[in-house]
Amino acid sequence: MEIRLQGVEKVFGRGARTVRAVRALDLVIPSGEFVTLVGPSGCGKTTTLRMIAGLERPTAGRIFFGDRDVTDWEPRDRNVAMVFQNYALYPHMNVFRNLAYGLRVRRTAPEVIDRQVQDTARVLEIGSYLDRKPRELSGGQRQRVALGRAIVRNPAVFLMDEPLSNLDAKLRLTTRAELKRLHLELRTTTVYVTHDQLEAMTMSDRVAVMHDGVLQQYDGPAVLYERPVNTFVAGFIGSPPMNFLPATVERSQTGMALQVAGVTVALPDPLRRALDQRAERRQVVLGVRPEHLRFQSPQVAGVLPARVFVVEPVGAETYVDLLVNGHRVVARVDADTAVSVDDKVGLVVDLRRIHLFDGETGQAIR
Amino acid sequence: MTYETRRRLRLVLLYTTLVTVTVVICFPLAWALVTSVKPNDEMLRLPPTFLPERLTADHYRALLTGRAMYFEAATGYRPKTAPPQHFLAWFFNSVVVSVGTTVISVGVSTLAAYSLTRFSFPGQRFFSYFSLMGYMVPSVIFVFPLFLLMARLGLTDRLPSLVLGYISITLPFCLWLMWAFFRGIPLEVEEAGLIDGASRLQVFWQIVLPLALPGIIATSIFSFVVSWNDYLIARIFMNSISQLPLTVGVMHFFEGVHVDWGLMMASAVLMTLPLSILFMLVQRHLIVGFGAGAVKG
Structure with a gap:
């Protein structure tokens, strides 16, 4: 019926x-x-x-x-x-x-x-x-x-x-x-x-x-x-839920670039095309699922600087709560990842899997 | 003092209290029962006998057959109004009035309370507060206005006036009691019935009423006891000796200076019987059937 x-x-x-x-x-x-x-x-x-x-x-x-x-x-x-x-x-x-x-x-x-x-x-x-x-x-x-x-x-x-x-x-x-x-x-x-x-x-x-x-x-x-x-x-939808970070989109020599937590990252093509048709500079919200974050040494260029807030092992994997520029972010990593509280780490975002939302309306940009 | 002795002491105290309370409550009843089967000459003897030396059913026979011959045989005195012959009529009046009051107040309060808990209508809040107020006012205040009302309706000295009078006392409390009961029945159980395919009336009959049964029994007992035991209203509303309920009727056994204790006590025993039987029949239902288990918790 x-x-x-x-x-x-x-x-x-x-x-x-x-x-x-x-x-x-x-x-x-x-x-x-x-x-x-x-x-x-x-x-x-x-x-x-x-x-x-x-x-x-x-x-x-x-x-x-x-x-x-x-x-x-x-x-x-x-x-x-x-x-x-x-x-x-x-x-x-x-x-x-x-x-x-x-x-x-x-x-x-x-x-x-x-x-x-x-x-x-x-x-x-x-x-x-x-x-x-x-x-x-x-x-x-x-x-x-x-x-x-x-x-x-x-x-x-x-x-x-x-x-x-x-x-x-x-x-x-x-x-x-x-x-x-x-x-x-x-x-x-x-x-x-x-x-x-x-x-x-x-x-x-x-x-x-x-x-x-x-x-x-x-x-x-x-x-x-x-x-x-x-x-x-x-x-x-999703548990732990998607991480949100305030970000700015700006036009640069190479096209549209995303500024988040003081770091500039290049945007993947589909998002760049979607953004190209819009204003010069705008506030957006960057959305990243916990499984799309990876750890790197904080010295590597282009990584987001983060500090470990708390580590939550759940068995098969571990949730790591981090502070990025004052914002709480959760990363979902292998259980054997060696991190401890207050470690300084660099976060690598899987750029193909990011989501951008309008800073005012919260609607997805795609 | 060891734990064991303290425990025993507590038990002794507990049982002493219980036995004392039971004796105090039951003694008048037992005394009435004993007196009702004593012959007249033993009844007022000093020192009194607790257990009768000779058993007699004369008092009961007089009440139930309405014949007062034994009066003359025993005392040589024939009372003017010869009350025993009215006993069965009084009993019948009491039954009619109490059953009538109970059926009407339980029926009305059940329907009214259900609609108060389940439907919303203008004036709902006012209505429930107002009826609760009626329950707070002492019934004596209502008696004379009610009497005047009955007189105007031409109902005085007739049984319906008693039924109406008692309902005015019982209804607010019955309504309040049923209201509390219906509020305890989860709405989802009724909705489950509606979805299962029952009509509203079917839901009411087959689901709500069985769940409200303990409440219905409690309100029934309340109305029955109130109307069965009332003296005040009946004393004021009724006149003719054949129309009286038991409570007022048995007062005729006080005849000037002569009190017929035998008839009085036999009446008391017979009056207590219906209530005792009623309680024995329904006390089981008062505790079973509560809505436990329908809903979590």
Whole structure:
């Protein structure tokens, strides 16, 4: 089921306390894809999900399922299933009745209910506690029941609102993989909400990055990582996040050159062409991912002078926090790199992989 | 003092306190029960007997059959109003009024509290504060205005006036109690129901009400006890002897200088029975069924 949002807006409250939760949102979620809405809290991602579910009515704009306008439909007419952050199981019903409830209110035949519940329980390995109440289950088990309640009805769309955020780190990792596998098997259109960019990147076919109710970028995970449209997306996607350094672009004898931390570096061709069409001199923001920084001796010409602030080994690699001209920068280096706190090092930037953003608007220059 | 002796001392103190409190609370009840099965000549004997020498069911028989012959046989005295024959009517009145009050106040407060927690409408805040204010004012203040109102409506000396009077006392508190209960039911559970395909009404019946059951039982007990035990309102609203509830009715056993302690105590025991049975039936539900486990935490 393809989902289309056209100019969707949501405003909460009235007068001085008005909150514009979602602004002029256009989004197409192709049939069968796993799409994630990601952003910091308050960015409008959950509100968007709830509007797709029918739990909130958009203030403006239309929502389509396929070619049918469902904007004014009740949740129960939309044939969607939702997994809530806190699971929202029915506490007075046992697991079987929790799973069966949606089928029962749709007047499914008892033997069909029984078969579908058993099938779902088998897939999710919850068959052994079908007669337990939710309060007798662990967090992970509850999470599975919530998931089971969604898939048992075989809905047209899955909606998931941070379903992993109440699990401990280890369980979150395994469940994440299982969810992805489940989607590959069922191929049901899925809209997933999270504030965790890693979940978004690892699970999704496409990711919609939202900020302050505005859609920033909607692309595949690789594109988001390689070609972020602005400093917000660049800083949000990736861990550790992209480093930003204020810089100036100036015309020199050899063409456009970049001045950063008192050092002049030549620009690679595509960026130079993009800059050539613009003003003589401008403030920009240089964006470099931590893995695109290398250490050199500080005496080598053209390197950025830096001082080691703190060293964070994480096992397979090491994150080195540095100070460059008063700005904090993180480099991601091999675990066996020999650096210690307060060392003076030279930083080499992989110039083919840098990003430039406009100093005022934060938009990518390319 | 060793740890062990201190622990024992604490236990002894604890149990002494518990036993004392239990005895103090239960003695009047036990005394009523014992007195109700003593024959009249043993009842006021000095020194008193705690356990009756001879058991009799005369008092209960008089109350339940309405026949007062034994009065004359035992005392040679025949009271003018012969109250025992009204006992069953009083009992019936009390049941009708209490059940009526309970059903209406629980029904209304449940619906009102649900709408207060789940919907927003103009005047919502004012309404909830206002009803809470009604709960703060002592009920005595309402009695005479209510009486005048009932008189104007032509309801005085009729059971509906009592039901209305009791509701005016119970409703604010019931509303407040149900409100607290509904606020404890997570909204997501209802939304899950809506998405699962239930209508709002189905969600209310099949999900919200079962979860609110402990609250409904608590409010029911509260309204039942208030209306069953009330004396003040019934004393003022009711006149005819056949229309009285138990609390006011049994006062007729004080007949001038003659107090029929046997009937009084038997009535007291019979009055306590319905409440005791009610408590025994529902006390299990008061603790099970809470919404634990639906939501994390």
